[in-house]
Amino acid sequence: MSAIEAQGLGVERSGRTILRDVSLQVPWGSVTGLLGTDGAGKSTTIRRLLGLIAGRGTVRIAGVAPERIHNPARVVGVALDALAAYPAHTPRMHLEQLAVAASIGRGRVPGLLEDVGLADVADPRRRVPISALSLGMRTRLAIAGALVGAPRILVLDEPFDGLDPMGRHWLRDVVRQHADRGGAVLLSAHGLDEVAPVVDRVVVLDAGRVRFEGETAALRARLASAVDVRTPYVARLRRAVEALGATVVHAEGDRLRVAGVASETVAWAALAERILVLELTTWTPSLDDAFVDAIGPA
Numbered sequence: 001m002s003a004i005e006a007q008g009l010g011v012e013r014s015g016r017t018i019l020r021d022v023s024l025q026v027p028w029g030s031v032t033g034l035l036g037t038d039g040a041g042k043s044t045t046i047r048r049l050l051g052l053i054a055g056r057g058t059v060r061i062a063g064v065a066p067e068r069i070h071n072p073a074r075v076v077g078v079a080l081d082a083l084a085a086y087p088a089h090t091p092r093m094h095l096e097q098l099a100v101a102a103s104i105g106r107g108r109v110p111g112l113l114e115d116v117g118l119a120d121v122a123d124p125r126r127r128v129p130i131s132a133l134s135l136g137m138r139t140r141l142a143i144a145g146a147l148v149g150a151p152r153i154l155v156l157d158e159p160f161d162g163l164d165p166m167g168r169h170w171l172r173d174v175v176r177q178h179a180d181r182g183g184a185v186l187l188s189a190h191g192l193d194e195v196a197p198v199v200d201r202v203v204v205l206d207a208g209r210v211r212f213e214g215e216t217a218a219l220r221a222r223l224a225s226a227v228d229v230r231t232p233y234v235a236r237l238r239r240a241v242e243a244l245g246a247t248v249v250h251a252e253g254d255r256l257r258v259a260g261v262a263s264e265t266v267a268w269a270a271l272a273e274r275i276l277v278l279e280l281t282t283w284t285p286s287l288d289d290a291f292v293d294a295i296g297p298a
């Protein structure tokens with residue numbers, strides 16, 4: 001059983017279909033990235049998974065329907081895009097309130113503030129209100145809020161937003177360690193660069209549908225690697241590689257991208273035809289390329 005299992009989720013708003021038959025899994029011990037273009041339905045999916053909005057389909061979080069989880073903060077830690085907190089409260093007050101609501105001692109709060117890098121700003125003598133926190137600090141506070149109940153599952157909506165490079169590095173460590181200890185993480189993101197180093201699996205959403213779900217390596221593997229060649233004799237080289245059954249997938253100026261053949265084969269074919277090659281490199285698709293490919297025409 002996965003940490004989160006969703007089957008056939010559907011959401012409509014104002015007569016518009018926002019999610020259509022969305023099914024996904026968040027396995028234990030993994031970081032799953034929920035990726036999609038702007039307005040693809042990431043936030044709606046997360047809210048539907050958590051039972052915050054109604055709709056079709058079934059969801060199980062640690063085997064239980066979200067509305068039946070007795071003490072959610074201990075099971076699934078949530079950081080949604082907007083930090084729901086009183087602006088006049090200090091970070092410490094905010095976390096203490098969450099801890100009390102989840103029947104967890106306040107004693108955990110100072111350590112948590114330390115862990116998320118807010119110990120300084122949360123020093124009781126300074127009394128810095130939440131309204132004075134930077135966007136990155138608010139994000140850190142939202143993450144602390146998700147961690148209050150020491151849950152095994154984390155669901156984070158756009159958690160990298162507002163974090164500086166150090167913060168992004170820190171957050172990647174937090175979620176990696178959480179998953180490596182056997183927990184499960186679902187996080188949404190716009191930017192692939194920020195999540196690519198940490199996600200094991202991805203769910204690619206586009207216009208409310210799942211276009212791909214699986215290991216990041218499998219997403220990349222959908223795009224075969226290719227060979228980039230630079231030669232002054234493109235037409236001759238093209239003929240030579242096509243004669244070997246390879247396909248030229250892109251041609252521009254003195255450059256060709258050839259798929260379906262190893263770089264050595266291209267080199268030998270060029271030598272046999274006495275074609276000068278100026279550059280020869282293997283092109284491997286990035287997660288970005290694979291993402292664009294996944295949300296291309298259905």
Ligand SMILES: Nc1ncnc2c1ncn2[C@@H]1O[C@H](COP(=O)(O)OP(=O)(O)OP(=O)(O)O)[C@@H](O)[C@H]1O
Pocket residue numbers: 013014016018036037038039040041042043044045190
């Ligand atoms: N209450 C609502 N009424 C009407 N349309 C809505 C409502 N909530 C969301 N939508 C629309 O549903 C689509 C998906 O929204 P959602 O916020 O889930 O996307 P997202 O992938 O999280 O986007 P972003 O990354 O830009 O926040 C958008 O086109 C949005 O305008």
